[in-house]
Amino acid sequence: MKPMPDNPFLQGYYEPLTFEATAPDLVIEGEIPAELNGTFYRNGPNPQVPPANEYHFFTGDGMIHAFRFDNGRVSHMNRWARTARFKIEREAQRSLFSGMNPLETPPEYLDFVLNDKEGVANTSVVYHGGRLLLLEEGHLPFEMDPDTLDSHGAWNFYGKLNTTMSAHPKVDPANGDLLFHAYMASGPFSDDLGYYRVNRDGFMVESHIFKAPYASMVHDFVVTENYILFPVMPITGDMNRAMEGKPPFAWQPDVATQVGVMPRNGTPDDIQWYEGDACYVFHFMNASDNNGVITFEACHFDSPPLFPMADGTPTPPNVHPYLCRWTLDLNAASPRVKFTQLAGHGAEFPVVDPRYAMRDYTHGWYTSTDGKIPALIPDSDAVYNTIMHFNVKTGAEDAYAFDSGYVSEPMFVPRDGAPEGEGWVLSCVYDFSTNTSALCVFDALNIAAGPIGRANVAHRVPVCFHGTWKPAG
Numbered sequence: 224m225k226p227m228p229d230n231p232f233l234q235g236y237y238e239p240l241t242f243e244a245t246a247p248d249l250v251i252e253g254e255i256p257a258e259l260n261g262t263f264y265r266n267g268p269n270p271q272v273p274p275a276n277e278y279h280f281f282t283g284d285g286m287i288h289a290f291r292f293d294n295g296r297v298s299h300m301n302r303w304a305r306t307a308r309f310k311i312e313r314e315a316q317r318s319l320f321s322g323m324n325p326l327e328t329p330p331e332y333l334d335f336v337l338n339d340k341e342g343v344a345n346t347s348v349v350y351h352g353g354r355l356l357l358l359e360e361g362h363l364p365f366e367m368d369p370d371t372l373d374s375h376g377a378w379n380f381y382g383k384l385n386t387t388m389s390a391h392p393k394v395d396p397a398n399g400d401l402l403f404h405a406y407m408a409s410g411p412f413s414d415d416l417g418y419y420r421v422n423r424d425g426f427m428v429e430s431h432i433f434k435a436p437y438a439s440m441v442h443d444f445v446v447t448e449n450y451i452l453f454p455v456m457p458i459t460g461d462m463n464r465a466m467e468g469k470p471p472f473a474w475q476p477d478v479a480t481q482v483g484v485m486p487r488n489g490t491p492d493d494i495q496w497y498e499g500d501a502c503y504v505f506h507f508m509n510a511s512d513n514n515g516v517i518t519f520e521a522c523h524f525d526s527p528p529l530f531p532m533a534d535g536t537p538t539p540p541n542v543h544p545y546l547c548r549w550t551l552d553l554n555a556a557s558p559r560v561k562f563t564q565l566a567g568h569g570a571e572f573p574v575v576d577p578r579y580a581m582r583d584y585t586h587g588w589y590t591s592t593d594g595k596i597p598a599l600i601p602d603s604d605a606v607y608n609t610i611m612h613f614n615v616k617t618g619a620e621d622a623y624a625f626d627s628g629y630v631s632e633p634m635f636v637p638r639d640g641a642p643e644g645e646g647w648v649l650s651c652v653y654d655f656s657t658n659t660s661a662l663c664v665f666d667a668l669n670i671a672a673g674p675i676g677r678a679n680v681a682h683r684v685p686v687c688f689h690g691t692w693k694p695a696g
């Protein structure tokens with residue numbers, strides 16, 4: 224195999240692994256709590272061969288890392304998702320489908336790309352209804368065995384899901400329902416959204432397709448006890464623009480944000496759309512509603528990274544997301560989405576106590592930076608080396624910054640029967656000095672004390688996007 228091309232998203236903590244391995248008993252420093260039992264899955268892009276076209280790190284082959292916690296011991300496995308695309312490229316021993324633009328595909332594979340149901344399965348992962356599903360918002364979910372990580376293929380909920388599925392489903396702690404949305408639901412660059420509800424046993428019980436105000440990348444959505452919200456922000460998608468040789472996806476700051484609000488017991492006919500200023504959010508932390516006033520916390524970009532302007536020129540450099548409260552008062556004379564900055568530091572990959580999802584809550588955790596480690600990516604924010612706990616009621620911060628570490632999305636695991644926020648925060652941390660990673664465990668309400676235990680992996684775990692926790696049993 225040739226070396227990876229000169230692309231910052233293929234170097235350092237992004238550099239793909241070239242192997243799959245099983246490490247049955249990682250070396251532990253400190254102490255892993257004996258009552259922390261289950262599996263922490265992480266999913267991220269790990270191209271198996273050097274990309275042929277300009278690489279976008281949303282397009283690498285999905286690889287799952289599974290950390291299994293068992294009475295103070297931790298094992299680690301990594302496996303590629305053996306998608307249709309993965310198998311074709313493995314057979315060909317070269318890259319065929321690497322770009323964001325499907326029109327860059329060799330002509331003989333274009334029909335495959337346009338009809339492929341599995342994609343690269345590289346963005347997120349959820350365990351629900353007895354199935355481990357890898358999610359990548361452009362295609363169907365991809366099922367893997369939760370224990371062996373053997374690939375099972377695309378899963379369509381017994382034939383009921385005929386669109387894509389987003390990478391950010393929500394589980395309602397009240398009943399175990401899985402709620403999710405789809406964007407560009409009728410095909411690449413379409414302006415259709417989908418909304419689905421799957422019951423705790425894995426059966427789809429609600430399914431809708433409806434029009435968005437415009438075709439855009441709707442990465443995440445928002446759920447409260449009484450409402451479903453569809454935030455449509457202007458990273459627009461346009462096939463005609465792509466055919467003119469311009470970016471298929473682009474930031475259009477002259478286009479307003481629109482948030483669609485649907486009652487939980489309603490249908491798309493009930494959706495009302497409300498405007499806000501142009502902005503972009505990849506990830507919302509949590510949301511609640513109180514007498515028609517909806518509030519939700521977001522990792523908010525004034526303008527987004529990673530995507531160009533519609534004419535192909537770059538967006539402003541050195542942008543960073545910050546924690547921002549969105550408020551929508553449905554009782555107002557002319558409701559509009561309003562933004563209030565909560566903290567100035569960088570904020571991405573937010574999580575909450577899952578028992579308080581969709582409800583009034585106090586505690587959130589996310590990745591941040593103290594600005595001390597320069598970024599590997601030119602013109603981008605400093606390395607995210609900090610785990611942050613933020614009290615959304617008081618604004619109190621509780622942070623730990625690694626001297627030479629890149630932190631990944633935290634995962635909160637509650638202690639059985641404990642009040643909100645009591646439990647542990649897990650994060651897979653890359654160490655620049657050793658080019659290896661460690662799974663670090665924090666006391667969730669005392670992040671500043673640093674990890675109470677770490678399980679050392681003998682090699683790098685490349686940057687992953689999202690993960691999930693499956694309790695033992």
Ligand SMILES: [Fe+2]
Pocket residue numbers: 390391442505506688689
């Ligand atoms: Fe995401």
